[in-house]
Amino acid sequence: MDNCLFCRIVKREIPSKIVYEDDLVLCFQDIAPKAPVHLLLIPKVHVASLNDLKDEHKDVMAHLTMAIPQVAEKMGIKESGYRVVVNCGKDSGQEVAHLHYHILGGRSFGNTFG
Secondary structure, eight states: OTTOHHHHHHTTSSOOOEEEEOSSEEEEEOSSOSSSEEEEEEESSOOOSGGGOOGGGHHHHHHHHHHHHHHHHHTTOTTTOEEEEOOOSGGGTOOSSSOOEEEEESSOOTTOOO
C-alpha cells in the first residue's frame, strides 16, 4: 500500500513521534490529540480495517492487543486508566484506511462515549 499514510510512517517516509516499536507493531503520537495522551497503535502489515481481517492476521492482532498495556505503562497511564478505541469504516470516523487503535489517557473520560 504505497499511498497509505500509516504504511508510509512505518517505512519512515513520513515523520512521526514514535513511542513504541517492535517487529510487528508501531505506536506513535496522534497529530490531533483528543487527550493529554493520544497514541495510535498499528500493525506494520497493512490491514485496511477490522472488516479486512483474515486468519493470517491472528498472530499480529494478538500481538497488537498485548502491546496496549505495555504502551500504557510506558506512557504512565496504565494505573490511572486509559481508553482504547478502534473505528471501522467511514461512518465510524475512520479517517485512515489502515487498522489502528487509539490509546487515550491522562484525564478522566467518565462513562461517556462519542
